Amino acid sequence: MRKKEGNKERDILDASVSVFSCEGYSNAKMHTIAENAGIASGTIYLYFTNKEEILLKIFESVWENIFRLLDTIDSEENDPICKFHRMIDSVFELFDSKPALATVFVNEQHHIMKRANKLLLSNYQKTLCICENVLTLGIQKHIFKKEIDPLIFSSFFFGGIRYTLQQWALDQKKYNIYKMRETVKSLVLSGILDAKVQ
Amino acid sequence: MRKKEGNKERDILDASVSVFSCEGYSNAKMHTIAENAGIASGTIYLYFTNKEEILLKIFESVWENIFRLLDTIDSEENDPICKFHRMIDSVFELFDSKPALATVFVNEQHHIMKRANKLLLSNYQKTLCICENVLTLGIQKHIFKKEIDPLIFSSFFFGGIRYTLQQWALDQKKYNIYKMRETVKSLVLSGILDAKVQ
Amino acid sequence: MRKKEGNKERDILDASVSVFSCEGYSNAKMHTIAENAGIASGTIYLYFTNKEEILLKIFESVWENIFRLLDTIDSEENDPICKFHRMIDSVFELFDSKPALATVFVNEQHHIMKRANKLLLSNYQKTLCICENVLTLGIQKHIFKKEIDPLIFSSFFFGGIRYTLQQWALDQKKYNIYKMRETVKSLVLSGILDAKVQ
Amino acid sequence: MRKKEGNKERDILDASVSVFSCEGYSNAKMHTIAENAGIASGTIYLYFTNKEEILLKIFESVWENIFRLLDTIDSEENDPICKFHRMIDSVFELFDSKPALATVFVNEQHHIMKRANKLLLSNYQKTLCICENVLTLGIQKHIFKKEIDPLIFSSFFFGGIRYTLQQWALDQKKYNIYKMRETVKSLVLSGILDAKVQ
DNA sequence: AATGAATGAGTTTTCATTCAT
DNA sequence: GATGAATGAAAACTCATTCAT
Numbered sequence: 001m002r003k004k005e006g007n008k009e010r011d012i013l014d015a016s017v018s019v020f021s022c023e024g025y026s027n028a029k030m031h032t033i034a035e036n037a038g039i040a041s042g043t044i045y046l047y048f049t050n051k052e053e054i055l056l057k058i059f060e061s062v063w064e065n066i067f068r069l070l071d072t073i074d075s076e077e078n079d080p081i082c083k084f085h086r087m088i089d090s091v092f093e094l095f096d097s098k099p100a101l102a103t104v105f106v107n108e109q110h111h112i113m114k115r116a117n118k119l120l121l122s123n124y125q126k127t128l129c130i131c132e133n134v135l136t137l138g139i140q141k142h143i144f145k146k147e148i149d150p151l152i153f154s155s156f157f158f159g160g161i162r163y164t165l166q167q168w169a170l171d172q173k174k175y176n177i178y179k180m181r182e183t184v185k186s187l188v189l190s191g192i193l194d195a196k197v198q
Numbered sequence: 199m200r201k202k203e204g205n206k207e208r209d210i211l212d213a214s215v216s217v218f219s220c221e222g223y224s225n226a227k228m229h230t231i232a233e234n235a236g237i238a239s240g241t242i243y244l245y246f247t248n249k250e251e252i253l254l255k256i257f258e259s260v261w262e263n264i265f266r267l268l269d270t271i272d273s274e275e276n277d278p279i280c281k282f283h284r285m286i287d288s289v290f291e292l293f294d295s296k297p298a299l300a301t302v303f304v305n306e307q308h309h310i311m312k313r314a315n316k317l318l319l320s321n322y323q324k325t326l327c328i329c330e331n332v333l334t335l336g337i338q339k340h341i342f343k344k345e346i347d348p349l350i351f352s353s354f355f356f357g358g359i360r361y362t363l364q365q366w367a368l369d370q371k372k373y374n375i376y377k378m379r380e381t382v383k384s385l386v387l388s389g390i391l392d393a394k395v396q
Numbered sequence: 397m398r399k400k401e402g403n404k405e406r407d408i409l410d411a412s413v414s415v416f417s418c419e420g421y422s423n424a425k426m427h428t429i430a431e432n433a434g435i436a437s438g439t440i441y442l443y444f445t446n447k448e449e450i451l452l453k454i455f456e457s458v459w460e461n462i463f464r465l466l467d468t469i470d471s472e473e474n475d476p477i478c479k480f481h482r483m484i485d486s487v488f489e490l491f492d493s494k495p496a497l498a499t500v501f502v503n504e505q506h507h508i509m510k511r512a513n514k515l516l517l518s519n520y521q522k523t524l525c526i527c528e529n530v531l532t533l534g535i536q537k538h539i540f541k542k543e544i545d546p547l548i549f550s551s552f553f554f555g556g557i558r559y560t561l562q563q564w565a566l567d568q569k570k571y572n573i574y575k576m577r578e579t580v581k582s583l584v585l586s587g588i589l590d591a592k593v594q
Numbered sequence: 595m596r597k598k599e600g601n602k603e604r605d606i607l608d609a610s611v612s613v614f615s616c617e618g619y620s621n622a623k624m625h626t627i628a629e630n631a632g633i634a635s636g637t638i639y640l641y642f643t644n645k646e647e648i649l650l651k652i653f654e655s656v657w658e659n660i661f662r663l664l665d666t667i668d669s670e671e672n673d674p675i676c677k678f679h680r681m682i683d684s685v686f687e688l689f690d691s692k693p694a695l696a697t698v699f700v701n702e703q704h705h706i707m708k709r710a711n712k713l714l715l716s717n718y719q720k721t722l723c724i725c726e727n728v729l730t731l732g733i734q735k736h737i738f739k740k741e742i743d744p745l746i747f748s749s750f751f752f753g754g755i756r757y758t759l760q761q762w763a764l765d766q767k768k769y770n771i772y773k774m775r776e777t778v779k780s781l782v783l784s785g786i787l788d789a790k791v792q
Numbered sequence: 793a794a795t796g797a798a799t800g801a802g803t804t805t806t807c808a809t810t811c812a813t
Numbered sequence: 814g815a816t817g818a819a820t821g822a823a824a825a826c827t828c829a830t831t832c833a834t
Binding site: 437446 | 804805807
């Protein structure tokens with residue numbers, strides 16, 4: 001018997017992140033991934049049922065990591081401001097050593113959410129929840145401005161204006177574009193306005 | 199490729215935006231676009247050399263519009279705060295009636311920038327420039343905090359954390375992830391902190 | 397526009413019968429069928445959704461023909477013996493000019509019945525019914541032996557004809573289809589005729 | 595390829611008959627056969643050079659058995675009618691306890707004959723010969739009709755039995771193999787018996 | 793002898809693009 | 814200019830067979 005050498009599943013995932021990052025998911029060829037992983041193309045199918053499952057596994061893992069990081073911080077920390085500091089730090093640190101993963105995470109997010117499975121969706125939604133809860137808590141404690149809508153803030157937080165626009169385009173009834181616009185302006189302006197002016 | 203009565207080209211672009219928005223650029227079929235445009239699939243090739251050129255034309259047009267809007271505001275308005283208000287308003291208004299265009303703009307931006315032509319690149323860069331200049335002006339006038347790096351702010355402004363991460367992933371030498379992180383935190387926090395706490 | 401020349405659907409079906417006959421359905425390559433039909437392989441998919449649908453269409457057509465032939469005879473003829481003569485004649489005539497079709501009909505019948513659609517199943521079962529009814533009628537009229545089980549007879553009868561046809565299709569010089577037809581009729585009729593009638 | 599303790603080869607053949615019967619030869623996977631045989635897929639290749647050789651061995655064995663059975667009967671029995679009775683009985687008995695083998699025998703016969711080896715062909719042809727000889731003998735003895743062509747009769751006879759067996763193998767509850775056997779014998783004998791004898 | 797992970801040739805199918813009408 | 818039938822290159826995926834252990 002030919003023993004499993006190393007961790008081929010890991011190799012394939014790493015190669016896929018690298019290839020998806022360069023070519024984009026849709027343009028990525030299974031053959032290129034195999035080549036990058038140093039295996040034959042058929043071998044990929046011993047570990048993943050198809051190309052999409054590879055992307056799914058990548059996102060499952062990323063969102064699970066993000067959720068765990070934020071969840072830990074959420075329970076360890078009491079002060080909303082400290083929570084924010086540590087949460088943003090940890091997300092940046094997560095991608096710090098993996099720029100290719102960051103690219104895939106950003107560019108293919110919209111693709112994978114159309115076919116996300118339960119595990120992925122669950123971690124994704126739980127993560128957004130944590131963020132909203134931190135904001136709500138800050139508002140209750142009169143630390144954060146009460147006029148900030150937690151939902152809109154989350155959108156802003158997880159993708160800025162681009163992501164906000166995307167969400168609105170997908171479901172125009174759920175979001176009020178005027179309110180979004182004013183919120184964005186308020187957030188950005190108070191973010192950049194000099195204290196002396198305020 | 200020859201220019202015709204002028205509305206078939208428009209029909210194809212509109213149909214493409216609609217189809218790219220639903221299916222994504224890579225999954226979109228030329229046949230579906232033709233169907234949506236009410237023409238035969240071969241006719242598309244009288245107006246565009248290939249599928250990619252359609253996407254290119256869409257982005258060319260969007261970035262040209264954005265640039266013109268912001269450029270006009272930039273020359274009409276003196277106060278940096280007013281510039282900001284009107285600029286954000288106009289970008290939101292641009293997409294207000296075209297959610298499908300917003301989706302395409304957000305999801306396919308990374309795809310098209312790899313093969314952008316001069317015109318597109320020029321308008322894209324000129325637009326970023328205007329934003330940076332507004333910020334710089336505000337800082338010079340002591341209206342904006344001086345510690346905000348205009349480059350980083352532009353990234354944040356045009357895509358929030360996701361886009362920020364993406365930029366960094368694409369070129370890690372150009373951006374300092376620690377500085378980005380701190381800037382993001384500062385922006386977000388001052389955006390949401392209650393005046394009383396500050 | 398490139399006009400449809402000739403009948404490509406017909407060409408594909410004919411080419412498929414020929415290729416399925418030589419190679420067997422499972423070994424037949426779509427490329428070979430296309431080559432035989434004088435078209436590009438992609439063109440097949442403009443007329444059929446996949447390989448299996450081609451086989452299905454072949455069998456649909458054959459069983460529809462057989463049913464129509466036997467049904468017409470069944471309603472035109474009163475005497476069970478005459479029904480038999482004419483029915484066997486017409487089935488042999490159906491395949492007389494199409495040995496390849498006979499081969500496919502015999503060899504792939506079991507394959508297609510696993511995935512038969514309503515139309516095919518309906519014609520298949522109605523055909524079997526006609527045969528059983530002829531037998532039952534003959535028994536009621538005391539022309540056929542009453543101890544013959546119509547179900548078993550039908551199996552044996554169809555199996556015999558099918559295999560006989562196959563042998564002829566494999567080597568048309570070795571067998572004389574007219575003589576085969578008469579021998580089959582003679583064998584079957586003396587097998588079922590009541591002693592009193594003989 | 596080396597012969598081992600003698601029951602792995604048997605296990606593989608049995609598993610293959612079972613799998614070929616359910617899936618058909620072309621759709622059958624070597625892995626499924628190995629699983630059914632309780633061994634690893636690579637082990638199959640210690641006993642058979644490839645997939646086709648398994649099918650070949652199955653048919654070699656079946657036709658050898660049929661030949662031996664009929665040959666023994668042929669030499670033990672003098673009366674053509676008795677020969678027929680015993681021959682049909684023995685063929686039905688051969689498959690009685692092995693419906694899966696019957697299915698494979700019927701469905702894959704045409705596949706294997708294209709690549710039959712000498713041993714298989716020899717037993718196949720010797721078996722047909724015995725049948726033809728019984729018929730010829732009966733004709734010479736004025737027991738069977740002289741106008742029956744032995745070649746056509748054999749085709750019809752074998753085809754009828756094969757299909758009957760197949761129907762039974764597909765649904766053993768619907769058909770009674772004993773009754774089938776007797777019906778087949780009755781049909782065939784009255785088909786060939788000379789009127790003077792009857 | 794036995795294993796089962798790995799291979800990669802081979803096939804179906806898709807779809808952007810072409811071109812005869 | 815317009816059409817849409819036809820093309821065929823390209824890619825995902827399968828699975829019989831091999832071979833290191």
